[in-house]
Amino acid sequence: MKIYSTYSVKIKQYNHIFSETVTIYRDAVNFLMDVCLAEWDLVYAIKGNQAQMMYVESLCHKTKENSSPKYDFDSRFYKMPSYIRRAAISEAIGKVSSYKSNLANWKLTPTGKKPTLNNCGYVYPSLYRIGMYNLTGDYSAQIKIYHNNTWNWLSISLRKSDMDYIYHRCNGRKMCAPTLQKRGKEWFLDFPFEEKATLIDTNNLVVGVDLGLNSACTCCIMDSKGTIYGRRFLRLPSETDRLNHAVNRIKKAQQYGNRKMPRLWAKAKGINDDIAVKTANFIIETAVMYNADTIVFEHLDLAGKKRGSKKQKLHMWKAKYVQSMVTDKAHRLSMRISHICAWGTSRLAFDGSGRVLRGKDADMPSYSLCKFQNGKTYNCDLNASYNIAARYYIREIFKSCSVTDRLDIEAKVPQCSKRSTCTLADLISLNAVLDNILVA
Structure with a gap:
């Protein structure tokens, strides 16, 4: 790819x-x-x-x-x-x-307003090589622009740190035609790079990732039999405290009638971006440490208006940004990315005992802890990561089965027929049925 x-x-x-x-x-x-x-x-x-x-x-x-x-x-x-x-x-x-x-x-399906063709919007020109753009030195170039009522070549100087990054980090990639872009009051040349990667076809180990609001992420490493090879947690308490402090400063300023506050919002955005980058790096480091083949996320639908006491956290949550960064990094390492249904991953116990109780409902000091129906106390995010990885394997197993075998398996393990209720216990039961079929 x-x-x-x-x-x-x-x-x-x-x-x-x-x-x-x-x-x-x-x-x-x-x-x-x-x-x-x-x-x-x-x-x-x-x-x-x-x-x-x-x-x-x-x-x-x-x-x-x-x-x-x-x-x-x-x-x-x-x-x-x-x-x-x-x-x-x-x-x-x-x-x-x-x-x-x-x-x-x-x-x-005529729902909503009829689509309209607007004007081009904020598009910027692509500067194709030789005709519109020439690199004349390590830190200088020529671009053709419209100036003084005609199209002329203009010699420009490029920032040294940016070009050094390209020379050192993008040396093995193909550089495409740059685009002239404006951000704020400054102008940039956006250089696209193309590279080829071959993804792994095996699924020996997967990393089930649960991205959380209270903790950054929780990862489990699992094989197709349901065996857990590792568990890793990422909590960023200092970064979270700084983000909360920045958001509280914005709230305090809003109480006094301020509306825009670009500096306060820029600081909060920078802290939030730092949390997202550290989370993505942690997930990739975990996958590399255990030599995993696939990273599995929940398919999160974050569209629509946020309501409730946690709407501020949901607005600041950069789950999609983290998944996008992990996807780019994983593909460069030949790893695959997969998404599963997010319904019930935290609500259902991985051992198949049913719904869990969280926070005040279970008399727990923290919402990150949950209590199973059998009385077991467990980390809720870790429980969700088990179910995420298990649902991925259940889906892959059913893909490789014929219709007859699938109906036979669903008759013996009926919980697997509905993907949104599958847990780690169902994967273990499914493997037991497959072993009996192979022996027979």
Whole structure:
């Protein structure tokens, strides 16, 4: 598989000089979106992105062979370089294609508002090599921009620390065409990198990960028989205290009528990002330590309005960000990522005794502890990680079984027929049935 990553390099010295280039590029994208929308039936019938782009270009760009194009693009965007024109065409085709797809889906199930095609939004130009971008030195480059009513080359200086990172860390990756981006009041070149990775096909060991609100994460290492090889906990008390302190400062400022508070929110966001990065690194270190093949997460649906006493924690919880970072890191190490149904992983006891009691319901001093129906006291996050890994193996076992064997197994272990109620005890029972089938 191919892995793509992006690294930003700050442009030194210049600031407002790039604004006109971006404005012209966005106007070109809006013009070409109208062209694609009017000619979409013919554009859609053409197979291949390159062929579609060439056809749209023939509709609006005048050449020696194409002396009278249908749409007058060149007079409005005089002497626009061919590379940036084709980048605008590709952007326009992609936006119109997305709109048409959303509209077709809405017509099948007309719920909500009808999709509309807006303008291009905050898009930025891609600077293709040779025609729009040239690296002239280790820390300098030339880019073509619109300045003084024409397209000229501009020599820029790139930040040394950013380029040194690329030379040292991205040396084995393929560098693609950069994109001119603005963040705040500063301008950057975003360099995409492409690399290839081959994922492991075996499932000897998996890491079941339970991401929590109270503790950062809990990991268990399990094999297909349900044997636990290791348990690891990550608690970040000092980082959590600093985050709570930063959030409390925001609340206190809001009580006095403040609304935006960018500095306070930036500090809270930085602490929260630090927690997410440390959590992702911990999960990868655990997988590498035990030479695991797959990392299993819960499929978390965090959409919608948050309610209740924990809505602030849910808003600050970066579970999706952690999973995204772990996915990128794991694929580079040839590990696979999988997601399972999150229903009942913490609510059901891993030993099959039924629902657990937590916190005040079980007379426990902490919500992180739970009590089983048989009276056993256990860590709730660790119990959830067992069930997460077990559900992954149950799903993989059923994938490899024929329909006849699956019906036979479900008759003997009926708990496995409903994935949202599976626990570690069901995986152990399932393996016992499989062993009897093999012996027979």
